Amino acid sequence: MNGPAQPDQAQLISVIAPCRNEHAHILAFCASVARQQLPAGWHMEVLIADGSSDDGTRELLERWCADHDTRFRWLDNPGRIVSTGLNLCIAAARGAVIAxxxxxxxxATDYLAQCIAALAETGADNVGGPWRAxxxxxxxxxxxxxxxxxxxAGGARSRDLEYEGEVDxxxxxxxxxATFERVGSFDEQLVRNQDDEHNLRIRRAGGRIWQSPRIRSTYQPRGRLAQVLRQYQQYGYWKPFVIAKHGQPAALRHLVPAAFVLALAGSALLLLGGMWWPLALLLAAYGALMLLALADMRAGLTPGMAARVVAVIAAYHLGYGWGSLRGWWDVWRGRAPARSFGALTR
Known part of the structure; x- marks a missing residue:
């Protein structure tokens, strides 16, 4: 890791981004970052860690960095996962601030400017905006x-688009x-949830994490149901490893999907024995939850969209629940993480 920032780096912000097989998106991303409007006196460098892409992403990055914008550099990330890519970028970054x-x-064109402002105003160890999809x-x-x-989301403040204040x-x-110099970089054993684990270390070291709605971005989610299911299986699987590593109590929202999957499996077994009412009661309760969720987003919700939303919510809950059960099983047995959950896919 680099040492403390030198005087000529005091107003340099280092943008870091991991990627793998992003041929369809990488140039739009680079152009979006290039449009950032920084505060007076500030400048930026952009470090992109490519995880051995084989779809032409690397060639596009090479051309962009060489011919288009000298503020951009690409790094080779043979580990191919987010945490190794982030750590490579952090080690190479020169800025006093890392985003x-x-x-x-x-x-938003003022995204980085608002990050810089939030750090100055709050003195926090990490700042960011709400997660808007x-x-x-x-x-x-x-x-x-x-x-x-x-x-x-289970009430997670990161999904609250208006919330400003301290968050987990x-x-x-x-x-x-200085945050990385004090608490270290990202845990390279974690394919998912490496950001949650790093933020937990910040808080345990006495640091603060701050969310500001002025820091605006929009996330492009996955476009196929199978991808969503796979994504949330991984989120669920890796969360127990974070909890076990730090002896952190699990929040209720992390346990409910696993309890639902267990209840569903148990009810299905009872059905095989001729006892139908537990499954009927469980499905009725889940159907009521779906209706409440649809009522919350009723504006502009067509029947076709409503059907897709129901399928997506079920994929979230079932994927996260099954993944967390697998994760807890491996943690309880003291096993290394399963290879089937080790490949980060889009």
Whole structure:
């Protein structure tokens, strides 16, 4: 890791971003970052860690960095996962401030300026904006609608678009360099949830994490139901490893999906024995929850969109629940993480 920022780096912000096989998105991302309007006297460098892409992403990055904008550099990330890519970028970054961006998000032109302002105003160790999702295809719009629902997020403040204040974790993140010097970089054993684990370390070291709605970005969610299911299986699987590593009590919202999957499996077994009412009661309760979720987002919700939203919410709950049960099983047995949950896919 680099040492403390030198005087000529005091107003340099280092943008870091991991990517893999993003041929369709990488140039739009680079152009979005290039349009950032920084405060007077500030400038930026952009470090993109490519995880051995084989779809032409690397060639596009090479041309952009060489011919288009000398503020951009690409790094090779043979580990191919987010945490190794982030750490490579952090080690190479020169700025006094380090901001993580995601290739599948779009950013307000003052995104980085607002991050810098929030750090100065709050003295926080990490700042970010709310996690706002928006899709183009019908399925992406359904994923985005479910994503913002409190019935899916479990009340997580990172999905509250108006909330400003201290939070447990924040979308993406922007840090003073001193934060990494004090608590270290990202855990490279974690394919998912590496940001939650890092924020937990910040809080346990006495640091603060701050969310500001002035830091505006829009996330482009996955466009197929199978991708959503796979994504949330991984989120669920890796959460127990974070909890076990730090002896952290699990929040209720992390346990409910696993309890639902267990109850569903138990009810199905009882059905095989001729006892139908537990499954009927469980499905009725879940149907009521779906109706409440749809009522929250009723504006402009067509029947076709409503059906997609129901499918997406079920994928969230079942994927996260099954994944967390697998994760707890491996943690309880003291096993290394399963290889089947180790490949980060879009």
């Amino acid at each position: 993580r961006l995601d290739v599948h998000s779009e950013y 928006q899709g183009a295809s019908p399925m992406q719009r359904a994923v985005a609608a479910a994503f913002q629902s409190r019935w899916v 974790t924040v979308y993406l993140g922007c840090w003073p360099r």
